[in-house]
Amino acid sequence: MSHEAPVPHTDSTGSTPEAPGGEVAARAVDLTKVYGTGETRVVALDQVSVAFERGNFTAIMGPSGSGKSTLMHCMAGLDSISAGSARLGDTELNGLSDRRLTQLRRDRVGFVFQTFNLLPTLNALENITLPMGIAGTKPDREWLDQVISTVGLGDRLRHRPAQLSGGQQQRVAVARALAGRPEIVFADEPTGNLDSRAGAEILGFLRNSVRELGQTVVMVTHDPVAAGYADRAVFLADGRVVDDMPAPTAERVLEHMKRYDARGHTGP
Ligand SMILES: Nc1ncnc2c1ncn2[C@@H]1O[C@H](COP(=O)(O)OP(=O)(O)OP(=O)(O)O)[C@@H](O)[C@H]1O
Numbered sequence: 001m002s003h004e005a006p007v008p009h010t011d012s013t014g015s016t017p018e019a020p021g022g023e024v025a026a027r028a029v030d031l032t033k034v035y036g037t038g039e040t041r042v043v044a045l046d047q048v049s050v051a052f053e054r055g056n057f058t059a060i061m062g063p064s065g066s067g068k069s070t071l072m073h074c075m076a077g078l079d080s081i082s083a084g085s086a087r088l089g090d091t092e093l094n095g096l097s098d099r100r101l102t103q104l105r106r107d108r109v110g111f112v113f114q115t116f117n118l119l120p121t122l123n124a125l126e127n128i129t130l131p132m133g134i135a136g137t138k139p140d141r142e143w144l145d146q147v148i149s150t151v152g153l154g155d156r157l158r159h160r161p162a163q164l165s166g167g168q169q170q171r172v173a174v175a176r177a178l179a180g181r182p183e184i185v186f187a188d189e190p191t192g193n194l195d196s197r198a199g200a201e202i203l204g205f206l207r208n209s210v211r212e213l214g215q216t217v218v219m220v221t222h223d224p225v226a227a228g229y230a231d232r233a234v235f236l237a238d239g240r241v242v243d244d245m246p247a248p249t250a251e252r253v254l255e256h257m258k259r260y261d262a263r264g265h266t267g268p
Pocket of ligand 1: 035043063064066068069
């Protein structure tokens with residue numbers, strides 16, 4: 001196997017109450033994000049501390065406006081941080097220049113978006129390998145084959161996005177996110193534009209990428225069924241972490257959401 005693809009770092013920041021297991025892939029400590037000033041000031045994240053364990057599949061849940069996407073964007077280096085710390089491996093993101101953040105996203109993070117975000121003029125395989133082309137790294141053939149077979153794209157690699165169903169396009173996006181063997185994959189409502197069957201397939205692939213390929217996945221979702229595929233569900237409300245559920249099932253997540261809504265977000 002070639003060693004040109006980025007290999008996950010092996011720093012051992014250890015187990016903490018915020019990451020109930022082994023090594024930590026990404027960690028927020030007292031992470032605060034404020035948008036705007038004066039009357040338009042919004043505290044989107046209010047001293048959030050959470051750690052995402054390596055080789056784990058975490059769902060971030062919470063009502064609309066609770067800060068899910070903001071947390072993901074700050075942890076992925078897509079948005080700046082107002083106060084506190086966000087670390088990817090042992091790299092502190094707070095204070096990194098735009099250039100370093102761009103490099104970090106390119107080399108160490110995989111992304112899956114609700115809207116697939118594929119380039120229409122490229123075929124599936126070209127879309128999958130494009131980020132590596134930009135980064136100047138050569139695909140690790142064995143890993144790439146494994147990823148492509150995991151997401152079941154073998155006979156569709158020469159098709160362009162318009163010739164693929166939504167579910168197939170999202171499979172390409174998942175393969176693209178995994179192709180560079182990133183330290184962490186962030187998925188923002190990855191099944192939001194799919195019917196339940198295609199959604200289940202994508203969630204199965206994300207879960208397999210964790211179980212079989214050892215990847216680390218953090219997924220923002222509104223959907224209790226989607227959260228049921230994860231190893232852990234972290235619940236946000238009003239910019240704070242309000243609950244942390246190991247081994248979530250769709251039923252328990254739904255029950256939690258009902259209970260929490262019934263309390264009107266007033267805390268435990
Ligand atoms: N660029 C921005 N400028 C100003 N306020 C913002 C910005 N982005 C998010 N916010 C505000 O921050 C808060 C958290 O937003 P965020 O998008 O993180 O929530 P969310 O939980 O992902 O919501 P949804 O489920 O609706 O996507 C909201 O009050 C939102 O209005």
